[in-house]
Amino acid sequence: MAGYLLRRIPRVIVVLWGSLTVIFLLQRLGGDPVALMLPDVATEEQQEAVRADLGLDRPLLVQYLLFLGRFARLDFGESYLQQRPVADIVFERLPATLELTGAAVLIATIGGTLLGSFAARMRRRWPDKLVVAGALVGQSVPTFWLGIVSILVFAVTLQWFPSSGSGSLAHLVLPAATLGAFSLANTTRIARASMIESLSADYTQTANAKGLRTARVVGVHALKNSGISILTLTAYMFSHLVGGALVTEVVFAWPGIGRLMVDGVLQRDFPVVQGAVFMVALLVVVTYMLLDIAYTFLDPRLRRT
Template sequence: MPNYLLTRIGESLLAIWGVVTIVFVVTRVLGDPAVLLLPIGSPAAALAELRSQLGLDQPILTQYVHFLGQAVRGDFGNSYQYMRPAMSVVLERMPATLMLAGSAIIIGIVLGGIAGLLAAIKRNTFVEYIVMFLALIGQATPMFWLGIVMIMFFAVNLGWLPTGGYGSFSNLVLPAMTLGTFVAASVTRLFRSSILDVLREEHVRTARAKGLRPKTIYVWHIGRNALIPVVTMVAILTAELLGGSAVAETVFSWPGVGRLIVQSIETQDFPVVQAAVCLVTTIFVFINLLVDIGYSLLDPRIRSHGGGHE
């Protein structure tokens, strides 16, 4: 187990380093930050002075080492738009994103788990066909379109909920349901398939031959093994929602990190983009590390062979 953990931690650190390096390269390719900070038509002397202050006149390798040192400390410079540390701007938006992503995951797990189990139990029946059809529709529906439909129905026509905003539970319902619908559809399809795969395994037939109660078989022999791929998917979806919920956050005017990234790209506020991307990546990698640990706890064969997700 210690060797397995050390290997996974090493791979996680390598992944974070790779993303930080890509961020550095991309921001240098996009253009000179000094040009963006100064007014159009500024004299060359002012441009040269600002480039010197920002360290942009140094060799690229020196800039890269300096950038890595700052990134380790969470220092990505000041936001061009907000005129304060970029990371603090991102961290201010993180609670809103965590709230939205967490609510969507809870909705997705509850609805998807129930639907997936129902579809597996009612296999080859009308119930399974309906559940799987709805799951397919949930995965195929564009998130922005679903959000607009929910706004039109629940906010405009019925007047039950606000069209957007942030600050109360009612503001959270529609964006959480929009994201939760996609999560539920994914969990439903995977959980059903996982249960059916486990049902065909030898140890389940042995448990039935021993005369164990159906509840015991489903909980200990089927449920535990069927959860392994679901745990992976839920964890990865959680990490993706932290940085990939920009569409829902934009549609519902939710002040999260995803919306901040979109706004910062539009205004060319590169320090904020760098800070947000690196922070979301770190969270994503950390969650995947937890997935690997959880995977090994659910299936000891993984850590004994040092394998990955197979």
């Protein structure tokens, strides 16, 4: 296991380097942040002084090398506008994003597995067709549209939940449901297909022939052997939702990394955006490393190889 992890480290470094390089170049194409930091009456000399203080007057290659050197030391720099260490700002927002993403993954995994298992048991009957149709609709609805409609219906009209902000379980319901809707539909379809395959397998037919209860056959034999597919999808969902929470956080004014990234882009606060992207990329690669480790516990054949 230790050797496997050591072989993965160079890949992790390459992924993080590539992510940082792309965001570094894209930000430099987005414009000069000094124009947003100073009032309109600022003179050219004042603007040049600020650029020199931030190191933006240096050649692009020099800025890039200094940028990589800081990140190699885990020094994210300071926010141009807030004048605070970027690491402090990112870690302040990280728990909110993990809370939202974790709730969305929980909704999608549990709900999708239950619905998919139920649809597989009712295959070709009307409950199965209803679940499949609902899953197709769930995969077709844009997240931002679903969020706006959720606010109009459940926050404005019915007044069941707050429309924005955080701090309580009620604040979490709408954004988590909105963020997890697509993944819930996707999980339902994949869980249904995987369960149908497992229910038709020889070991399941043998369990049925022994007279075991249907709930035991589905919950112990079929669901266990569908675990790798569901686990893979869960890890994919988490990595996808961490990066895709941006839209949901903006719609619901959720104080997470996604909203921080959007604010940083609009304000051209380069260090904040770079720190946020680095954290998202790190979460994604760590998630897939943990997934590979989990595979070895679910499938003994992988442990032998």
